[in-house]
Amino acid sequence: MIIVLKPNATKRQISHLVEKIKALGLKPMLSEGTERTIIGVIGPEDVLRVQPLEVFPGVEKVMPVLKPYKLVSREFKPQSTIVDIDGVKVGGRQIVIMAGPCSVEGPEMLLQTAKIVKQTGAQILRGGAFKPRTSPYSFQGLGEEGLKYLRDTAHATGLKVVTEIMDPRDIKLLEQYTDVIQIGARNMQNFSLLKEAGLSSKPVLLKRGLSATINEFLLAAEYILSQGNFNVILCERGIRAFEDQTRFTLDLQAVPVIKKLSHLPVVVDPSHSTGNYEFVGPMAKAAVAAGADGLIIEVHPNPEVALSDGPQSLLPEKFAALIKELDKVARAVGRTVCRRAAR
Ligand code: PEP
Numbered sequence: 001m002i003i004v005l006k007p008n009a010t011k012r013q014i015s016h017l018v019e020k021i022k023a024l025g026l027k028p029m030l031s032e033g034t035e036r037t038i039i040g041v042i043g044p045e046d047v048l049r050v051q052p053l054e055v056f057p058g059v060e061k062v063m064p065v066l067k068p069y070k071l072v073s074r075e076f077k078p079q080s081t082i083v084d085i086d087g088v089k090v091g092g093r094q095i096v097i098m099a100g101p102c103s104v105e106g107p108e109m110l111l112q113t114a115k116i117v118k119q120t121g122a123q124i125l126r127g128g129a130f131k132p133r134t135s136p137y138s139f140q141g142l143g144e145e146g147l148k149y150l151r152d153t154a155h156a157t158g159l160k161v162v163t164e165i166m167d168p169r170d171i172k173l174l175e176q177y178t179d180v181i182q183i184g185a186r187n188m189q190n191f192s193l194l195k196e197a198g199l200s201s202k203p204v205l206l207k208r209g210l211s212a213t214i215n216e217f218l219l220a221a222e223y224i225l226s227q228g229n230f231n232v233i234l235c236e237r238g239i240r241a242f243e244d245q246t247r248f249t250l251d252l253q254a255v256p257v258i259k260k261l262s263h264l265p266v267v268v269d270p271s272h273s274t275g276n277y278e279f280v281g282p283m284a285k286a287a288v289a290a291g292a293d294g295l296i297i298e299v300h301p302n303p304e305v306a307l308s309d310g311p312q313s314l315l316p317e318k319f320a321a322l323i324k325e326l327d328k329v330a331r332a333v334g335r336t337v338c339r340r341a342a343r
């Protein structure tokens, strides 16, 4: 249930209503817009049948939510969310670029990559320290050592960091080192992990599951918001279809569809979806044209020796050339991409 308050509802009326909702054993979640406040009511709503909330002063209307999710919906928050990562804003006019290697392989390659992507215009460094690999015999990541390299590199370059968490028990550890917590496609429905991330003060980058529908994706995000963390960035990274010429099928329709259904920002990963460096550029441009708020792209100084995902990693010079082209596409749709090198 969503309660829309009148534009002139007073603070006193709002807190009176909030107290009443709590007394009924329900959880009120407030969305304070510039015009009016909206309250999402979480919990078994049956009690509201005998306690109509329409009668409370300041209430304009009470709407049942027909969709299975509430807090991520546009009904709950009509204005788009901008996730602020210490000054890097995802969801605004500027398209945010996250770039870096698939895995953190060591301090030198990380710093080398970070310097180049920063110089080109990326604002966030990506790199996995805990890797979700299909085979248990593949490189699993450097763990905490990798997290340390990420933090040191962020410190040296001024980039922010996004890195993946796989185990809810690692959340405190990750929080010490990262600016954004990534939940990968394979963990999109790891509900313990989602709840733990929902209790964190760090923004979360939630990737769409390999075979998740948009509804399931938004419900996964709802888990995070329902714990109080509203700083969620959604990431379309390709879904499994029958096509086998590419690694996954990038569902670019998801961008405008999710933006209609939800207020959360949406970024696109053209690296994991295509699985091939040759197709990363075209899909990155298409993503920007489709309205993506950012891109997360794998870049490696020497993809031939990469410990994971070499075939889809861009060489730094290819990445730099792509950013220039992306800026043209971005401007055509009324947005910009940061191009430090070209200034
Ligand atoms: C990643 O970004 O490192 C990753 C493993 O991606 P995904 O979860 O989308 O497969």
Ligand code: MN
Pocket (backbone or CB within 6 Å): 102, 103, 272, 298, 308, 309
């Ligand atoms: Mn990868």
